[in-house]
Amino acid sequence: MTMSTAKAGTALITGATAGLGAAYAEELAARGRDLLLVARDQARLESAAANLAERFGVEVSVLSADLATPKGMRSVEDRLAADPSIDMLVNNAGSALFGPLSAADPDQLEWLITFNLTSTTRLAAAAAKAFSGRGTGTIVNISSALALNILPVGAVYGGGKAYVIAFTQALAQEFAGSGVRVQVVMPGALETAIWDGSGIELDQLPKEAVMAPRDAARAALAGLDAGELVTIPSLPDHAQWEAYENARQALLPGLSLTSPAGRYAR
Template sequence: MTDIRGRALVTGASTGIGAVYADRLAKRGYDLILVARDGARLAALAERLGEETGRTVEVLRADLTDPIDLATVADRLATDASITLLVNNAGMSLNGGLIDNDASALQRIIALNITAPTLLASAAGKVFVERGGAIINIASVLALAPELFDGVYSGSKAYILNLTLGLAKAYAESKLRVQAVLPGATRTEIWERSGKDVDAFPAEMVMEVDDLVDAALAGFDSGETVTIPPLADEGQYLAYDAARKALAPGLSRRDVAARYRVAVPA
């Protein structure tokens, strides 16, 4: 494509899902700002994409668990009028769960999986609602199935899903677009980094990262707010979502539900 769509800022762009988003977005006509800790990998990716697509690709090395680095990226989103898309992709998993990790590991996953995407979405959203723009938040199918994995990681991804749904509802009439992408098991380095072996899963459960991103962008193109690339039966999610919404009228009432009423002894 030769059209220019503005500039996309992609976090966690040095490898995996983020790197493939960078590739696909450059080929769609976006200039890029690539954000990650690994400056050497970012530079190599930027050089390749620049040569292949002719797009301008900038490297912004940042550790999003560092408040100063995070503030720098948020400020860029708030002040650079050329940015029209944020891909909130950076994230991590733990080796083990809540009980197995120390405070520093738990603080790090919360900082990267929750604090960083929240502040970046806030910075981008404030300007996108007026001038137009989109936020793609990478969540996980575990947002819908917390029992399948450790609760810290799945909880962080449920937060991302909730954040996206809340933005979609609150700003439906604005120029802001939001999408949550819920991958299943995908072949990326996150497994090795957290001491897990993705090949321990049955082969039919593991999606290749290129397929994941292409499907996610197809969902984005069709206007989906929630995209679940591995889910064959969309009706299952729609039924789940309808059942969830049906709970709303009964979730806050003056009277205690009958099953919780305790008889007062005579």
């Protein structure tokens, strides 16, 4: 079944001035979508908005917000609640930090968790409330292949991205049969500035493992069109994900029982 993202309203994109967020903005504008771009830098927002509006003839508005702060999160939540034209949230903003947990700065870890997880959760909750009240809307949450490809230097980043997968799967169950759609996108390494100062530099990665943001955004939107809940842009065979998910489902009957498993008997 093919599902269209034909213009029906405004797409709110966080982290919209660079990397995957900018690629999403361009691809959605090319489809005729009006946009609300969210990022921290007002000047970059205005420049991006003017460029997209001129090239694609769509309406583009901007909202400067630091999503690592309560004030920034509230400003976007308020816009989602107040603006009935918004019918799509691309929860893309985030950052990365890699390194041994034993050597990590706790304040930096807290910042990363707030930026990557708290903001994603709060904005999705605000969108869920607004969209469910209207009976329509789409929530796209950006995870990462590092949710599955676990690294010893990525405990917080990868663990957080695993949360985004489970979070989105739960939303899918909550909104089953409603007019609200959800998708989680799990890109691999992208050619973006997220690597700068993260602890892993882009030039340390094999070139064959790095995708252009535009290609990832196009694949993600194709997955959304196809009705996928989970989209992994570079995975050649989606049946591999289905097998992984089926194996997880097969565990469920044994996860909560009255007695311990026999191998633990004394």
